[in-house]
Amino acid sequence: TPKIFVHHCILLNAPLISSLWHSSVIGVLDCGGVEFEDGEEVYDAIGGLLQGSSADCKNEDDIRDICQQMFNTLKLSNGHAASKQVLLDAPVRLSQISLFLFVSFTTVDARKLEKAEAKLKQKQGRRNERDSQKTTNPLVLEEASASQASSKKDSRVDLSGKNRSYDIRIENFDVSFGERSLLQGAELSLSTGRRYGLIGRNGLGKTTLLKMLASRSLRVPAHITILHVEQEVAGDDTGALQSVLESDTVREGLLTEERLLNARIANGTAEGMETVRLSEIYAKLEEIEADKAPARASIILCGLGFSPKMQTQTTKEFSGGWRMRLALARALFAKPDLLLLDEPTNMLDVRAILWLENYLQTWQTTILVVSHDRNFLNAVVTDIIHLHSQRLESYRGDYENFVKTKEDRLKNQQREYEAQFQYREHIQVFIDRFRYNANRAAQVQSKLKLLEKLFPDNFEKLSPPVLQLDEVEFYYNTDQRLFTQLSVSADLESRICIVGENGAGKSTMLKLLMGELTPVNGIRHAHRNLKIGYFSQHHVDQLDLNVCSIELLLNKFPGRNEEEYRHQLGGYGITGELATRPVASLSGGQKSRVAFAQMTMPCPNFYILDEPTNHLDMETIEALAKALNKFKGGVVLVSHDERLIRMVCRELWVCEHGNVRRVEGGFDEYRDILQEQFRKEGYL
Template sequence: MLSHVHACAPGLVRVGIMATYVEILKTEFPEIDVELFDYITGVLECGRTDFEDGDEVFEAVGGVLQEVSEDRQNEEGVRNICIQMFNTLRVSRDGSQKQVLLDAPVQLSQISADTGPQTTDVEGIWMMKRSQNSTVDAKKLEKAEAKLKAKHERRNEKDSQKSSNPLVLEEASASQASSKKDSRVDQSGKNRSYDIRIENFDVSFGERVLLQGAELSLASGRRYGLIGRNGLGKTTLLKMLASRSLRVPAHISILHVEQEVAGDDTAALQSVLESDTTREGLLDEERTLNARIANGTAEGTESVRLSEIYGKLEEIEADKAPARASVILAGLGFSPRMQQQQTREFSGGWRMRLALARALFARPDLLLLDEPTNMLDVRAILWLEDYLQTWQSTILVVSHDRNFLNAVVTDIVHLHSQRLDGYRGNYENFIKTKEDRLKNQQREYEAQLQYRQHIQVFIDRFRYNANRAAQVQSKLKLLEKLPELKPIEKETEVTLRFPDNFEKLSPPILQLDEVEFFYSPDRPLFKGLNLSADLESRICIVGENGAGKTTALKLLMGELTPVNGVRQAHRNLKIGYFSQHHVDQLDLNVCSVELLLNRFPGRTEEEYRHQLGGYGITGELATRPVASLSGGQKSRVAFAQMTMPCPNFYVLDEPTNHLDMETIEALAKALSKFRGGVILVSHDERLIRLVCRELWVCENGSVRRIDGGFDEYRDILHEQFRKEGYL
């Protein structure tokens, strides 16, 4: 009936309330190709009187629909859609409803008696009629089948690549709810605030949800430390912000220090200067205009433009830029000679420092730093702490260095339980505030629990007392209205243990006497080196990158042979070594259990699992390929491998890289309890303070002991910064 005519897709009139197969097709597959759409509707139209059930419709077009479906494995979903389309065909065929496809516009008021007299008062409604004996267009069919075949081949190629490489990395994704008002304000350019507020957003990595319904607020000019256990999504969140997968106002510039600078012929200093694109653009334009003026080809307006450029260059203090870039590079450890070196001459670690220098020089509105201290020595870290304390715009930094966070950040963002919680103050303040919050929550939980129990006792006592029925009902309603009780979530404590079931060794245990060493005779590294250690030693070696710290460790371990001088070691000394590049010690193609089996054969699987479990590699993690583990998990596997033979002396080269703060704390406790000797190279101030009783400084071809420990070393470095003008 005309009272049931509804607006629908172009070319279609629908009588009754049931959707047509055309509408179903467009709704379920909105991005379907025109050729495929015509092909499928042609098949359905031709078979209108022949299809017996929905399964026959599925057999006719289901394979095609599965190919264009986002989830081509969902056969049942496509089959249900085919059943829905068959029902619309059956209704039309049985005459209980009328569906007409037109191929020429016809006004309903002009339609003859087929539709009855009720149609005459309907004006301005048009429909299209398609011939009922239409057939499938052979050319369209060939084109559609060719498209499907190509699409199918591409998918099969992707599947074969995935099957041949089981370690394909999953991709991260982010989504958020945003109001149209916010979007309009952002697009209009009227939003001039540099505060960032992202509400109700989700972040996933593959199928794993990292954040759900989270909120992040970053006030302009404040410095935020993003903390949380390894693997919870801190790095992924930074990447989502940097790629603007999460909506950051368009006028806010973002720099994410993530990848090292590409190596080419550009000098290090020039590479840093080029990161200021505004200055570089103005200088290029200035050179072009001056060349035209010199050649006499300039127009009158170009002199005016040149004056504008000079004004802007003066405004941004372009003449001071080389000096500012040089100070940043020097602070990060680049000598004057190194600043003139080409970027391709630097190692990956130095190129990462160069990337950090470029970001500091460019001064973005939002600076994203991911473990910036991993690539730096103690001297560069102390300089960076001082430099960032005067930073004017917003910083969001992920760091495991507790002292760095205490020195730099004004706020903490804690990632846990798929959400973000904000705290004012540095890391120490966060720890205190968090403990206070947990205590208050625990007291509230216990009070609510006691109150519930009190009400329940009354209900149980008078449940069957007729005189108290009204009171019991009142108490039951009260109990229902009370908020749901949730116990306090406490993060599991990280524990590490270094076994020390060995006999004491009498000194001397390990020493170097008058050792001389060089890799090239024209560049001596050490001369007259005298070092000694015993099972009571807790020594940390510090110094600038390239000063020879790792070389000194290898001389002590006997991995390098002195050119002159003598290395002496106790015959029962057993050294466990943790390399700065510990991943090189691991076979990435096997699982952790198999790795220990290959290295230490003859034990049971339970023993290997127990060893790995002591370092947090439990359950399914122990049977995953080592290559698929995170950086922190690989470090734990390296610890498990290092401690398996029960060494009585540990040499650790930068052991905190990739570890979260909880694991660093556990490492410090384990080393403090260990009864053997320890020598470590580290830039983590907290680990040094918790573990070491001696500080050795490696510089100028020697290794010397500082009696005042880390405090004296810090004072020496700060005095150098002041004298050399690096701050």
């Protein structure tokens, strides 16, 4: 029960917390009871009580962790005899905020308590209504919406055209996704010429915010052009290069008008004013350097990996990934006033990412990019916008500066607390604990701490090599030989990262290693006790989107009880109501977490991972790297994420020219090789 749970928390972690706080928290938990859907609802209920009088408390993440653990324990204790053991073995870490609790909870804000109880009752009513709707149409997906406070004066200025500034300032706006509020009373300021990185945990609304801006659901001045690189280019008979050129609508319009006027002049039907107009068009085309446009478009395409031959191919000949690159190329060529990029590095190999970093560093207009690639953010952005707790906070500088600034703020707050309470010698132990945990919290901590424990390694050691390709030749057709005399091997000690340009055969080599593809010539050898876990870069294709995550695991691994499936999903952050939603309604990052839960459930002793970081937030990527380093089995991964490669990789293999070669100098040497190629080819 909540009472027993809180009692154990206090005994194990914070014996000096007041009994008044104890009874208040029990009251709120009893109000919600087992009806809490996830840790966020627990946080909504008692987070304010935990934060107490420190409204700007920077230990918010720890408080959220505690609420999540409270939710997990309440779920486990609902009808299970083993709950008492769970309480004693896995106490909530209230000691991390014990200093706040001791001082802040000597009195309780009754209004907060009433507000929390009212909020829970409202949520229960909405949940009952939603459950009744699910019985008739369980797969209706929610839609995003935005609202914004505005004045008639602002609207008149915008419509009059007097506001010609290219800065964007949106004040006091809300963004929701269905019934879930993502942003409340938020403010967003974007100065022209600056490059902003939008960061935050998966599922908080970063992609939704971009969509609200692109659709102008949030008011952006009408004269500011916006391009959102979200969907791939439609496949038709247009050539790749021509598709990029057509993205510059001004140039295309002038060229079309020029052709029409020249035709009328040739036919003798042109009027005098049309000749004057033709002269104006020529002057405008010269001003925008229209003759240089094909060369500029070709450079962009080359930088993104399109060979000269590929630039002549029609768009319908390309796969979805290459059409996404075309969409990015069109946006870069068109140079909008506001460029919105959502995980642009997901579709690119390391070479193309490096080129894009260099290209965007000289970008003249405004960029807002969602990315979980730490190195990309450090190379490109001038500002960080942090989405958390339904608000946006801005920081000058790159991602590393953002981390340092947050760390400095936390240290300053720690010093303030130490100065304020230094005379209370009897709680020095709590101050010491706070100091230790504050230093840890200052780093980029994983919100999936359990992930580090979810790569089980209680398996027997296998004599090497456990996986080997010997003199392998492979091709899909005789005109396109991907590999000739490919020889590679891996064992349970391996931490191998494979890089190379898209189309070089990285994913094909992984499938050869797994045995999904059979070599034309050569031999694949695998230890008889080898058990491979595979994560595909197209992992969503492996998921049944029409069922919830629990049903997905049930169908894949039948015969276990619901709590086992919930526990497996919970370790990857898919908790409470998230686990019962249709997979189709989850964010990209949440779907990736479901795929990880599915992959690790049978306890493999070797992992083959193809672009595992796509859609994962930085905290989850950090947790994944730590988990892979602790895992006692073998790992072969294809990745473009520089930080993951540096954290995990012991061997770097480059896939190119029908073979694989080891780069002794690791990622630094590979990066230097690419930079030199760019200089020689004139792409920088």
